[in-house]
Amino acid sequence: MYWLEQSQVEMLLSKLAENYELFGPRRDEVSGEVIFDRLEDLHQLDLSAPIPYNPPKYILFPHYEEILKYRYNRKTKEVAIERINHLKPKALVGLRACDLNGLMCLDRFFLGQEFVDEIYLEHRKKLFLVSNTCVRPFPQCFCVCTDSGPAAREGFDLDLTLAGERYLVEVGSKKGQKMVEELGLKEAGPEAAGWKKKVVDESVSSFDAFAVENKAWISRATNRLTTGFIKPEVWEFIGNQCFECGACSFVCPTCSCFNVEDVNRLDGTTDRVRTWDSCSFEGYTKMAGDHNPRKPVEDRRNKRFFCKLSYSQSKKYLRPGCVGCGRCARVCPGDIGLPNVVTYIRREITGE
Amino acid sequence: MPYYRGVCNFCGTGCGHLLQVEEGRVRGVYPLPGHPLSQGRLCVRGWHIHELLQTEERITGAFIRENGQLRQVALNEALAYAAKKLQKLSGEEIAFLASPRASNEDNYLFGKFARAVMKSNNLSLASDAGQEESARVLLEGCGWPAATDSLSRLKQADFILVAGGDLTRQNPIVASEIHRARRAGAFVATISPRKTQMARLSRLHLRPAPGTMALVFEALARIIYEEKKVDLEYLNKSTENYQDYLNYLEKINLEEILDLTGIAREALTELAGRLSSAKLAYVFYPTGVQSLDRRTMAALFNLMLITGKLGQGEGGIIPVAGLSNLLGSYDMGLSPDFLPGYLRVADENSCQKFEELWQTKINRTPGKSVSANLAENKSLRALMVVDHDEEIIRNVSRIKELELVIYFGAYQNAFARLANVIIPRPSYAEADGTYTNFERRVQLNRQKVKPLAEVQPLWKTLSWLAQALGHNWHYESAEQVMAEISRVVPQYSGLTYEKLDSSLGIKWPVDERHPEGTDCLLLKQNNAKFRFVLEEKSLSQSALFAEKSTNFPFKLTVGRSNYFWHQNSVMKRTFIPKREYNALLLLYPKGFVEISAEDASRLNLREKQLVRLISESAEITLAARISPDVLPGQLYIPYFVEEMIPEFLLRQVAELEKNEEYFLPVKLEKVG
Ligand code: SF4
């Protein structure tokens, strides 16, 4: 491991900025909230900022993206296809461990199956990832229950852990190794791993005191979900509260539902557009048809939590589909984010 | 920094969002977490506003019609052409159809153009909205035209009543706040004939027969009065005409009301008890399409007043505007008889004030709404229209007869086909402007994307027109228009762009006494006098209905939904909300009517079986959708299902739109 002094952070950023567009957490000046955004100015980066409201998912899997352009020639009946290839290399600095894990879930969805998603791959291979250990959790976090934090274990090029005044830097890839060498960072010596462990252990033990919003009970809920021992009334109760806004999927670092549309442009071409989608929508699953209008809503909710927590899904992602970031709880108009659902399931089990 | 702070422009909730802008195009949207009202939530519409903002179905240049054909011309040529035509018109001859989703700056100048330049008071919004009626009732009752409190203390409420509509569909984030307040311990009751999601999220749901909601409020007042829970001392001190109201209550026949409304006495008694003992009580009702009618709003106001819920300052009445800048539109005086700031055209002093401010004469004859003009005004020759979001245009044949129709629009629209002059407008992301949500929160939405060169903000194109017509209009920016608004509209007197830029909205009145705005309107007015709003007429629909009920035994009501907003003219330019709309239509390609399981089994109807609905004037064939949400004797059509409207509902649509209390007596027959 290496040391990165606070005063060297800027050097790291400048170095990255030579080859990459920089993204990282910044604060909105009026609302004070943290957004994982493209940084126009290196000083906007705030490594001490709480977990950003938006996951970095949009950088690899944009809300709205043209994935293909084609022109159909009526006379010759030929289609000319144009690949869209304008993706710039990007560096994501200050990733929280949950979000890095989320990214790895997306990798498995887009790259780890029978078909490799080329557009995603294009985004993905040009990334430089710098994660940042949460030395203290934020109120909404429950990554310790989902095995996804507070420190990243893999997937990064560089990983930062604030130890006292400076950062311990762990290298996770050749790219990362090259970077620390170019920067000439000081080696931290053999005790470094122990120091990092101490910081992480302290963070884990402070969850009770600081991560107060979402006391999850993930493993028991996972059990129940997988075995299907949850009464239909619980799903009805949850379904009644769903406003069908899609937010829970949009803000989830691991949700990968998408929709594809062909949009005719004025210049005669057609863009194939990929947009975010959500299993909370009737049209997504086409599960409609039942003539109890609320029933499908319950089923769709049930499906989402199954996707996030059941064993079978976890096997697919090689980890639970939830990385414990707590975002779906904050954006949900119905107050049925994942942590609350887990609470309802717990109440059902314990009869509280 | 591709994420820029802004305000959602769909409904009147005014949620804060972040627009993701890349290379001059809006590419995504994200909720703004720190926004004091929406706190990081958006509804399904808000989550897809970027899809609308990216559409290429825009109006990108100016057009004039020659020999029946539209021809694209330079913007200044179109404006010069329009000015020449307008020169020959004034007063009665022209009417102005404004947009409740346009900014305050655009709307203010549109109204000023009508009144100061064209000397016409024929000025109104597209749908005749309950917002105006609500403003009248509240002005009469408490002297303020809008929400008496904001939502900042809603979580401390112990009583919340939602009257009519379905807020979970119309204003989902307001409904979400109510849901959170319920989770924090508030007692939430819904009064609506239909079982809505709002009703499912409530502790108590009363389902009065359509058209009888006013009676429910009067019955509640009567019960509270009977139980001697009325503070007469307070009423004596704070209200002007309480004795008249008590006299009225005494005449009420409770048994008859119970019978007409179909509500059990116990339920009413429970609700009355909850309300009278509440420490902090709020009532919500939707305005805009699916609003309550005047009598119902008045009855609700009186109920809140007699229980002392307005006198305590906090809490009170929250009319929830269905469209982005609906409240702001009335603040700016987009109405035949309200001038900006709710001064009346009928009041000589107000007219003089505006003549002084505007340095020109204005017309003293009160105007009429655009729809009334189209229906009745024989001397009407011209129409000016801003962004008609609706797909269905009424009085098309009359509009076609007009000499001049000028359409200012951002998106292609059926109305543009009726226009002789088309002037492009920027989308709301392409111009600076302020929008006022239902809480009176004025929010500045900054330009994030540059429009094409020929696309100029409405305030600018109107200024050019006014100049061409000999008026000294020199506005250089939306900010300058706001500077004038702050001089003209007393409630906005303390607002500046500078202040707005560093805030997430400021609630009017913003003035010398309240430089940071006002959360709660009634709080500081402790010597204010209230008035009970008493109605002369009470030709209730039930009386009307009684005559027809034998021939037309069903009461048909209409409603709206998340995706199907604005008859889809806006939503159909998105992907996901459009798909959701189509998903429903896929199952019922001919549209559907909801019917209770009881009636369905009585009539031996199967799900999706075709039925014929017959009203006095028209008939339509639809699929039956058996639903637990409607009561026996009632039918429900989602009004958004565009295809249903022209054939069947068009004649009634104006009434149906105006208020939720309206229903259509129909009969139902099986087809085949
Ligand atoms: S399910 Fe919720 S808490 Fe879990 S990763 Fe997704 S957004 Fe975060």
Ligand code: SF4
């Ligand atoms: S965020 Fe909540 S309300 Fe919205 S779709 Fe998800 S569960 Fe439903």
Ligand code: SF4
């Ligand atoms: S509730 Fe209204 S303002 Fe908020 S996101 Fe939805 S449409 Fe936009």
